[in-house]
Amino acid sequence: MVSTATRIGDFQFDNCLMNAAGVFCMTREELAQVESSAAGSFVTKTATLEARAGNPEPRYVNTDLGSINSMGLPNKGLDYYLDYVIEEQNRIGSKPHVLSLVGMSPDETHTILKKVQASDYQGLVELNLSCPNVPGKPQIAYDFETTDTILKEVFSYYTKPLGIKLPPYFDIVHFDQAAAIFNKYPLVFVNCVNSIGNGLVIEDETVVIKPKNGFGGLGGDYIKPTALANVHAFYKRLNPSIQIIGTGGVKTGRDAFEHILCGACMVQLGTVLQKEGTEAFDRITKELQAIMAEKGYETLDDFRGKLHYID
Ligand code: RRO
Numbered sequence: 613m614v615s616t617a618t619r620i621g622d623f624q625f626d627n628c629l630m631n632a633a634g635v636f637c638m639t640r641e642e643l644a645q646v647e648s649s650a651a652g653s654f655v656t657k658t659a660t661l662e663a664r665a666g667n668p669e670p671r672y673v674n675t676d677l678g679s680i681n682s683m684g685l686p687n688k689g690l691d692y693y694l695d696y697v698i699e700e701q702n703r704i705g706s707k708p709h710v711l712s713l714v715g716m717s718p719d720e721t722h723t724i725l726k727k728v729q730a731s732d733y734q735g736l737v738e739l740n741l742s743c744p745n746v747p748g749k750p751q752i753a754y755d756f757e758t759t760d761t762i763l764k765e766v767f768s769y770y771t772k773p774l775g776i777k778l779p780p781y782f783d784i785v786h787f788d789q790a791a792a793i794f795n796k797y798p799l800v801f802v803n804c805v806n807s808i809g810n811g812l813v814i815e816d817e818t819v820v821i822k823p824k825n826g827f828g829g830l831g832g833d834y835i836k837p838t839a840l841a842n843v844h845a846f847y848k849r850l851n852p853s854i855q856i857i858g859t860g861g862v863k864t865g866r867d868a869f870e871h872i873l874c875g876a877c878m879v880q881l882g883t884v885l886q887k888e889g890t891e892a893f894d895r896i897t898k899e900l901q902a903i904m905a906e907k908g909y910e911t912l913d914d915f916r917g918k919l920h921y922i923d
Pocket of ligand 1: 634656658685806
């Protein structure tokens with residue numbers, strides 16, 4: 613009997629697959645669709661304090677190898693998602709969920725997290741330190757000093773389970789420096805990776821999305837090797853109490869298997885979920901179960917993090 617059940621901190625999930633923030637999570641209706649699928653959980657669209665319309669369209673385009681987006685953090689505002697996850701938390705038989713959020717400034721991030729701290733919500737929160745698409749705003753987690761300052765302040769008042777969504781890093785020294793900062797704090801998880809920021813896709817002679825003259829975050833096949841490297845780099849460097857969520861380039865059971873082999877305890881679907889809909893959870897779960905059965909693995913712990921190197 614093969615199980616894809618998993619845990620993050622004290623939270624148990626029947627399945628290790630869920631949506632990635634940004635896909636199928638803008639409205640209650642979309643979140644309810646993920647909830648009623650084979651997914652083990654859902655994460656909400658990253659919420660800011662106030663609702664935002666986001667960038668002008670076209671702002672999300674699928675390509676043969678993945679996707680490019682410059683959504684610009686459109687969302688319905690913190691209260692919309694906070695009310696929903698509290699409602700869900702109080703519903704008998706519901707799964708544990710993840711509330712994604714970030715402020716438009718460090719001050720706003722603290723205002724938001726203080727609201728969540730004071731609320732009835734007891735579930736997981738993902739602080740998005742890696743949105744690549746708000747004009748004039750850098751990806752926070754590429755600035756180690758600011759990241760350290762924000763986390764230090766956050767953990768002076770925030771006592772509920774918290775994780776962070778990271779951008780991909782591309783240098784071994786950056787893995788070392790980032791991990792040294794994250795290891796100072798009682799983070800429950802890090803999620804590797806957000807989209808690869810500021811790629812450019814062209815059709816004929818023209819960019820395919822309108823914001824930022826076509827520059828946007830890449831997802832899908834383009835990013836799987838980068839995602840796997842980030843999952844494994846942080847798996848090797850972080851305190852064992854900090855778990856890894858793997859996101860990036862997962863479209864088959866084999867891709868999910870590779871993320872888990874690199875150390876992920878949960879795996880998120882972005883581009884494939886946008887392309888295929890929530891049926892993707894059922895298909896990819898079955899493909900993952902078939903690989904596990906063939907290899908004689910009964911649980912994720914039988915192979916999680918056990919990537920083989922060449923001597
Ligand atoms: O809304 C977006 O443009 C967006 C966000 Br917040 C993010 O974290 N990652 C991404 O690819 N797009």
